[in-house]
Amino acid sequence: MKPLEALSIAWEAILKNKVRSFLTMLGIIIGVSAVIIMVAISAGTEATIQEQITSLGSNLVFVQSSFSRGGPGQQQQGGLVYDDAAAIETGVDGVTAVVVEQNSSENVKYGDVTLESVEVLGTTTGFPSVRDMEIGEGRYFTEKEIERKSKVAILGYTMAQELFGERNPVGQYITVGNTKLAVIGVFKEKGLVGNTDFDSRIYLPISVVFQKFTPSMFARFMGDRVRMIYIEVDPKANLDNIITQIELLLVKRHEVTLETADFSVTTQQDIISTRESTTAAFRSLLAWVAGVSLIVGGIGIMNIMLVSVTERTREIGIRQSVGATPEDIRLQFLTEALLLSIVGGLIGIIVGVAGAYIFGALSDMRTVISVSSILLAFGSSAVVGAFFGYYPANQASQLDPIEALRYE
Amino acid sequence: MNEAHKIIKTVDIAKVYGMGDISVAALRGINIEIAEGEFVAIMGPSGSGKSTLMHILGCLSRPSSGQYFLDGEDVSGLNKTQLAAVRNKKIGFIFQAYNLLARTTALQNVTLPLLYNRTNNKNKEEGFEKARAMLELVGLSERIHHQPHELSGGQQQRVAIARALVNDPVMVIADEPTGNLDTHSGGEIMNLLHKLHEQGTTIVMVTHDPKTAVHTQRTINLIDGLVDNITHNGKHKAAEISA
Numbered sequence: 001m002k003p004l005e006a007l008s009i010a011w012e013a014i015l016k017n018k019v020r021s022f023l024t025m026l027g028i029i030i031g032v033s034a035v036i037i038m039v040a041i042s043a044g045t046e047a048t049i050q051e052q053i054t055s056l057g058s059n060l061v062f063v064q065s066s067f068s069r070g071g072p073g074q075q076q077q078g079g080l081v082y083d084d085a086a087a088i089e090t091g092v093d094g095v096t097a098v099v100v101e102q103n104s105s106e107n108v109k110y111g112d113v114t115l116e117s118v119e120v121l122g123t124t125t126g127f128p129s130v131r132d133m134e135i136g137e138g139r140y141f142t143e144k145e146i147e148r149k150s151k152v153a154i155l156g157y158t159m160a161q162e163l164f165g166e167r168n169p170v171g172q173y174i175t176v177g178n179t180k181l182a183v184i185g186v187f188k189e190k191g192l193v194g195n196t197d198f199d200s201r202i203y204l205p206i207s208v209v210f211q212k213f214t215p216s217m218f219a220r221f222m223g224d225r226v227r228m229i230y231i232e233v234d235p236k237a238n239l240d241n242i243i244t245q246i247e248l249l250l251v252k253r254h255e256v257t258l259e260t261a262d263f264s265v266t267t268q269q270d271i272i273s274t275r276e277s278t279t280a281a282f283r284s285l286l287a288w289v290a291g292v293s294l295i296v297g298g299i300g301i302m303n304i305m306l307v308s309v310t311e312r313t314r315e316i317g318i319r320q321s322v323g324a325t326p327e328d329i330r331l332q333f334l335t336e337a338l339l340l341s342i343v344g345g346l347i348g349i350i351v352g353v354a355g356a357y358i359f360g361a362l363s364d365m366r367t368v369i370s371v372s373s374i375l376l377a378f379g380s381s382a383v384v385g386a387f388f389g390y391y392p393a394n395q396a397s398q399l400d401p402i403e404a405l406r407y408e
Numbered sequence: 409m410n411e412a413h414k415i416i417k418t419v420d421i422a423k424v425y426g427m428g429d430i431s432v433a434a435l436r437g438i439n440i441e442i443a444e445g446e447f448v449a450i451m452g453p454s455g456s457g458k459s460t461l462m463h464i465l466g467c468l469s470r471p472s473s474g475q476y477f478l479d480g481e482d483v484s485g486l487n488k489t490q491l492a493a494v495r496n497k498k499i500g501f502i503f504q505a506y507n508l509l510a511r512t513t514a515l516q517n518v519t520l521p522l523l524y525n526r527t528n529n530k531n532k533e534e535g536f537e538k539a540r541a542m543l544e545l546v547g548l549s550e551r552i553h554h555q556p557h558e559l560s561g562g563q564q565q566r567v568a569i570a571r572a573l574v575n576d577p578v579m580v581i582a583d584e585p586t587g588n589l590d591t592h593s594g595g596e597i598m599n600l601l602h603k604l605h606e607q608g609t610t611i612v613m614v615t616h617d618p619k620t621a622v623h624t625q626r627t628i629n630l631i632d633g634l635v636d637n638i639t640h641n642g643k644h645k646a647a648e649i650s651a
Contacts, residue, residue, distance in 0.1 A: 001523055016511055318507045321468065322571065323496020323524040325489040401468045405507065 001328045003335075010336040014343070024304040025344030027297025028384070032348025032377040033355055034293050038286035039373035040356035044366035046279045050272075060130065061231040061243060062266045063088075063250070079262045081223030082206070084250060085124075088229065092245045094237030099126040099230040102206055104213035109175040110163045118159070119201045120176055122209025128187075130232050133198065138170040138185030146205040153181040157189040157199040176202060179212045239267060291380070297344070298384035305337050305392035316396055317404025330397035337389020338382065345381035349374055414477070415579050415610045416442040416465060421474035421484075422633075423460050434460040436633040437474070442612060444578075447605040449621035449641075450614045452630035459583075461630065462614045466499055466581045467491045479578045496524050500572025504584035506564040508556040514567045515539050515552040521575045542570035546600060562593030569600060579610040586620060598623060 014021045065079035082100060089098040101123050108118045125143050128135065141152050153174065160169050169183045181204065190198040210224040233242050243265050250263055309316070316329055324332075353369055360367035423435040434457045442448050452458040463469045464476060467483060470491070476484045483494055500521075501507075508517045518539035522530060530538065543552050546566040556564050565585060572580050582601065586594030598620065605611055613624060621627045622641050629636045 005523055314507070315509060318509060319520070319524070320492065321466075321495065321501050321503075321507070322521040323492050323575075325492040325524070327489060328492075328524055402463050405468075405503070 001324070001331060003331070006328075006331045006335040007339070009332055010339045013336055014339060020304065021340060024301055024340055025347065027300035028294070028341050028344030028381050029297075029348040029351060031290065031294035031297040031384075032345050032381050033352030035287070035290035035377035035380075036349065036352025036369065036373050037356045037359060037367070038290050039283070040352075040367035040369045041359070041365055042279060042283040042286050043368040043370050043373075044360065045282070046276075047368055048366050049275050049279060059233050059235050059239075060268050061233060061239070061246065062268075063229040063231065063246060064264050064266070065225065065227055066262060066264045080226050080229060080250075082210070082226055083223045084253060085226070085229050087249060087253060088231060088246055091249050092231075092242060094234045094242050095231055096234055097126045097130055097232040098124075099130045099232075100124050100206055100226050101127075101228040101230070102209050102214055102224070102226045104209055106177040106213060108159075108163065108202065110172065113163055115159075115162060118176075120204060120209065120213060121201050122204050122206035122213075124206055126230075126232075127203070130230050131198070133190055134188045136186050136188040137168065138183070140185055141205050146207050149207045149211055150205060151179060151181045151208060152184045152205065154185040154187060154203040155183060156187055156197075156201045156203070158197075159200050159202055160186045162200075174202075176204075177213060179208075181208075239269075243267070290377075294377075294380055294384055297381070298341070298388040301337055301340055301385060302388035302392060305333060305389055306395065308336075309333060309392050309396040312396075313399060313404050313407040316399050317401055317407065320399070320401035321405060326397035329399075330393045333393035333396045334386070334389050337393065338385045341381045341385025341389070342378075344385075345378045348381065349378060352377070413444045413480075414441050415444050415446075415479055416440065416612070417477040418465075419475040419477075421461075421464060421471040421476060423457070423464065423469075424472045434633055435464075435471070438630075438633075438635060440628055440635060442579075442610065444610055445605075445608055446626070447601070447611045447624045448613070449624040449627045450612065450630065451616065451618070451621050451627050452636075453616070455632075456630040457633040458614050458616075458630050460633075462581060462583055462612075465612060466501060467494045492524070493526065496521055497527065497575060498578045500575070500577040500580040502565070502568050502572050502580060502582040502585045504587040506556070506561070506568045506588070508564055508567055508571075510557070511555055513553050513555055514543060514548060514559070514570075517556070517567055518542055518570045518574050520571060525575055539570070539574055542574050543567070545573070546570045560593070561589050562596055565589065565593075565597050566600065569597075569604075573604070573609070579612060580604070582611060582613040584615055585613065586617075587615075594620075 063080060063084075085098045085100045089095055101121060103122065104120045105117045106120050108115045124146065125140070127133065128140055135154070136157070138154070140154060141150065145152055153176065155163070155169055163169065163174065164172065169186055172183050173180050174183060175181075187199070187203070192198075206226070214225065216225060231242075231246065233239065246265055247258065247261070251258060251261060254262055256262060319329065319332075353374070356367045356369050359365070418438050418440050421435055421438040422433065425432045425434055438461060450458050450461060460469075464471050465478075467478070467486075468491075470486070471484055474484065475482055478494065479498055483491065486494065495501075508514075509520065515536060519535050522535040522538070540549065540552060543549055546569050548563060548566050548570065551559060551563060556567070559567065569580075585601070586597050589597060601611055601613070602623065611624075613620070615621050624641055627639045627641060629639070
């Protein structure tokens with residue numbers, strides 16, 4: 001028997017039992033569409049994260065305060081201080097901008113509206129460009145206002161809406177903690193970046209935060225503590241070299257060693273790598289779940305093919321009596337199993353692509369349909385069909401023609 | 409006429425079923441010869457071994473011992489695949505229960521043996537042409553696109569006969585071909601077999617009905633796995649009739 005004839009026999013057998021063939025294929029259809037939809041979801045999530053990370057701003061090095069590792073009895077080191085920023089800016093080559101952040105959590109009041117535990121972020125003039133924030137209304141504060149400790153504030157987009165609703169906040173006064181501040185600007189909407197909501201914060205000159213919200217008795221001889229220093233570097237500069245320079249400078253200034261450092265230096269690349277490994281784990285988990293459903297689909301095919309072989313014992317006997325060899329019979333049933341899983345795979349691709357598209361359109365999650373997932377799902381459905389089709393096909397080929405002809 | 413050519417020659421064929429101590433000998437040494445163009449009946453009560461002998465002669469199973477020459481070739485040692493090829497090329501089966509494929513047209517049923525014929529050089533259309541010719545031979549050219557359930561028992565058996573002939577076999581084995589039919593249809597089928605015989609087809613018919621057997625040239629009577637006797641019936645060889 002020629003393969004093409006086996007194909008046409010298999011196709012006719014599938015058409016003769018449409019409902020059963022469909023139910024047999026259902027497992028494969030679900031498996032393949034699950035692979036495509038799940039990969040589309042995880043690829044969509046990855047793409048979203050990638051965009052968020054890019055919107056952090058480019059070529060950033062983050063220096064964060066961390067706890068000193070000095071033992072008990074030793075004086076706690078101060079962590080990062082405001083003057084470190086200036087030292088980095090002047091002492092490290094390849095630095096294009098330095099921004100400092102210190103934060104506090106305060107109650108905010110305007111008229112009848114009181115918001116509790118609002119994040120108040122003291123920062124410097126470089127902040128909007130380094131963190132890629134745009135002023136929507138009014139203006140940002142100036143270097144001079146930082147020096148003078150001017151009582152001014154810029155609102156995040158949602159913060160402005162919560163406090164002022166539809167009114168224009170610029171020129172109004174709000175009370176943060178016990179301090180009255182003039183609103184001079186509102187940022188445009190930025191959204192969530194990582195876990196940080198840039199829109200629900202209030203931005204002040206960092207000097208005001210030092211004075212009013214995070215005063216410290218060490219400040220007089222150690223300098224004002226800060227939470228974070230962002231360093232924007234020249235894209236052409238060697239990043240590793242800059243990190244080393246920063247570390248050496250801060251170790252010297254803080255009188256610590258690298259092992260007992262009270263700060264940590266990370267780059268955007270580190271953050272991207274962390275995110276990527278998380279999403280890679282997520283993706284492989286989804287792929288496993290989908291893979292298991294494909295295997296279950298394959299077992300379904302094997303089950304139905306075994307039933308089919310028993311049911312069609314007489315047909316097998318008839319074919320054997322007119323000259324079908326064991327190989328012919330095996331080929332016929334193997335082709336049928338393969339065809340079932342391939343047709344199931346094709347339907348699964350249609351369902352999966354449509355499903356991913358509809359899911360992406362109806363939910364907040366983004367979906368990106370990847371060609372490789374389609375090929376992978378389709379390929380594995382064919383392999384599953386061949387693997388699980390072989391046993392029933394072999395059973396059929398081993399039937400004794402006399403027994404098969406007698407079968408009622 | 410090549411009178412000497414034997415289609416079937418068996419030498420001490422035995423068939424033992426079961427294993428170890430519990431074994432049953434269905435055939436205990438059969439020596440028969442059937443010449444080309446003969447119409448022979450194999451008869452015997454149930455348990456006489458006639459079905460077992462038919463299965464061996466039809467290459468559906470192998471003898472436990474002894475030799476079987478089919479068309480001059482020793483087929484007693486062939487494996488399953490080789491036996492299938494022999495069945496395909498040299499033997500046409502007619503069964504009591506017709507054994508047509510359900511939900512398949514008469515024409516497709518008749519082409520089935522061509523599908524498994526490895527030396528078949530016919531393309532699909534030539535195969536259908538041959539099948540149509542066979543259906544015309546059995547008088548069913550009006551019903552080639554009917555499925556078995558749309559045909560009477562007699563008509564189904566005619567399809568089966570057409571299928572048996574499509575690969576030009578050296579012999580036709582008919583297992584109780586009229587067993588499921590009424591007297592009238594059964595008579596028609598027997599007439600058809602006689603017509604084929606007259607055209608030169610070698611036919612071996614297994615039956616338990618003496619009235620059917622008497623229409624053949626010879627009857628081989630089996631009892632307890634042995635040939636009891638061979639009777640010569642009234643019918644003459646095709647060659648003699650035409651002479």
